[in-house]
Amino acid sequence: xxxxxxxxxxxxxxxxxxxxxxxxxxxxxxxxxxxxxxxxxxxxxxxxxxxxxxxxxxxxxxxxxxxxxxxxxxxxxxxxxxxxxxxxxxxxxxxxxxxxxxxxxxxxxxxxxxxxxxxxxxxxxx
Numbered sequence: 001x002x003x004x005x006x007x008x009x010x011x012x013x014x015x016x017x018x019x020x021x022x023x024x025x026x027x028x029x030x031x032x033x034x035x036x037x038x039x040x041x042x043x044x045x046x047x048x049x050x051x052x053x054x055x056x057x058x059x060x061x062x063x064x065x066x067x068x069x070x071x072x073x074x075x076x077x078x079x080x081x082x083x084x085x086x087x088x089x090x091x092x093x094x095x096x097x098x099x100x101x102x103x104x105x106x107x108x109x110x111x112x113x114x115x116x117x118x119x120x121x122x123x124x125x126x
Contacts, residue, residue, distance in 0.1 A: 004082055011075070055122055062118045069111040076104035 080100035087093035 004086060007082065008079070058118070059122065062115055066111055066115045070108060073104045073108040073111075076107075077101050080104065 077100075080097045083100060084094060084097035087097055
């Protein structure tokens with residue numbers, strides 16, 4: 001159990017350090033893609049319409065949530081694998097590890113289908 005705690009702590013610290021670089025990236029100036037001869041693109045023509053902005057925001061939220069669910073699912077699959085390796089033949093621990101992996105995979109599949117449904121609805125009504 002001590003090994004599992006050390007691995008989990010190291011993983012959390014590595015993920016925590018990823019947030020250190022976020023302010024640097026957020027401080028960059030925005031890129032104006034409509035100023036370099038691209039004024040006739042679909043994005044630049046619809047830039048001010050409220051409908052496009054709302055759809056873009058919702059699509060961005062869905063993409064961010066799908067990315068987060070994917071990352072959490074991968075972490076849970078790894079944790080389930082470690083739990084299975086450390087079960088030492090104990091049937092209850094092995095079953096708990098299998099359930100962890102199973103629920104992570106099912107959650108990932110459900111989130112992918114939810115994202116596909118949202119994209120289908122947006123593409124159908126636009």
